[in-house]
Amino acid sequence: MEKDNFLAPDFTTLEVIAFATNGCPLGINIPNYDDIRQNEGFKNVYLGNAMGSVSMSTVQFATPEQAKIMVENTVPCYEVHVACHELLGHGTGKLLYRAEDGSQGTYTDPISGESFESCYEAGEVWNTKFGAIACSYEECRADTCGFYLCTIKEVYDLFGFADEDVDQMLWLNVMSQMRKGTLGLPLYNVETKRWGQAHTQGAFVFAMWIYKNQKSKIVDFEIVGDNEDFLIHLDQALLVTEGKELIKQLLIVLQTYKSTGASDRGKKFYEEYSEVSEFFLKVREIVIKKKKPRRVDVNNNLVRYAENCIEPRQYPETF
Numbered sequence: 001m002e003k004d005n006f007l008a009p010d011f012t013t014l015e016v017i018a019f020a021t022n023g024c025p026l027g028i029n030i031p032n033y034d035d036i037r038q039n040e041g042f043k044n045v046y047l048g049n050a051m052g053s054v055s056m057s058t059v060q061f062a063t064p065e066q067a068k069i070m071v072e073n074t075v076p077c078y079e080v081h082v083a084c085h086e087l088l089g090h091g092t093g094k095l096l097y098r099a100e101d102g103s104q105g106t107y108t109d110p111i112s113g114e115s116f117e118s119c120y121e122a123g124e125v126w127n128t129k130f131g132a133i134a135c136s137y138e139e140c141r142a143d144t145c146g147f148y149l150c151t152i153k154e155v156y157d158l159f160g161f162a163d164e165d166v167d168q169m170l171w172l173n174v175m176s177q178m179r180k181g182t183l184g185l186p187l188y189n190v191e192t193k194r195w196g197q198a199h200t201q202g203a204f205v206f207a208m209w210i211y212k213n214q215k216s217k218i219v220d221f222e223i224v225g226d227n228e229d230f231l232i233h234l235d236q237a238l239l240v241t242e243g244k245e246l247i248k249q250l251l252i253v254l255q256t257y258k259s260t261g262a263s264d265r266g267k268k269f270y271e272e273y274s275e276v277s278e279f280f281l282k283v284r285e286i287v288i289k290k291k292k293p294r295r296v297d298v299n300n301n302l303v304r305y306a307e308n309c310i311e312p313r314q315y316p317e318t319f
């Protein structure tokens with residue numbers, strides 16, 4: 001399920017002058033077409049000034065010790081994850097099509113262990129094959145790939161991390177993912193039982209995979225008081241042992257269903273881990289009750305004020 005030839009990815013850090021949407025991403029892998037990525041190549045950009053600062057006052061639902069680690073380390077740790085997510089998450093893996101002789105491959109289902117046949121037909125692409133879950137599923141796969149790769153020495157060395165910092169980097173990146181999935185629960189529609197944001201649903205699926213399949217206590221979610229607060233307990237030592245093995249297993253599951261075009265199996269799996277239990281509906285209520293105003297980005301414009309002279313025009317930080 002690896003690409004036949006390694007397509008060396010292009011990775012560029014950009015400083016954003018304006019990104020005229022309601023939210024600026026931290027990184028982008030382009031184009032969003034797997035057939036182009038697989039056969040032609042792809043580019044990646046990291047938007048270096050897009051991440052907001054992290055302060056003790058902005059970190060909700062965390063112990064003081066957890067908040068301190070996030071404030072001091074989120075930006076450098078997340079940069080490694082974004083690079084792995086974009087370069088080697090979205091940029092790797094291939095789609096398996098029916099052979100010219102009409103045959104299709106036989107594979108082992110990583111969940112059930114049973115054999116199955118599947119493939120993409122001529123003209124089929126990832127987004128149409130997997131439909132409504134395609135975008136979120138792909139973000140979950142890229143994130144999972146990023147978490148697994150960020151602890152490989154050749155990767156973290158490139159970003160200036162020392163050996164003794166790697167376990168904490170994985171803890172922080174996985175904790176951020178757990179928080180994204182749970183603090184994003186307001187984006188889950190209780191009436192339709194549907195998620196409204198791809199990355200958030202992917203983060204919740206990742207969290208539920210670890211939570212439901214752990215043999216020890218890698219992660220636990222605690223509601224504090226009379227539904228007043230909640231905490232995520234993530235054990236660093238267990239995460240880098242049993243947890244990393246679970247991350248690897250999840251990546252194999254997601255990649256197998258995607259590469260083979262096994263949409264029925266993939267949808268069943270993904271929808272099962274997207275379900276929000278009664279416990280997490282209570283967490284959702286806590287998050288809504290304590291929700292802070294969303295960050296608002298003020299974009300600049302570039303204005304030409306003379307021949308060949310362009311300057312950014314900035315605006316006051318008001319609505």
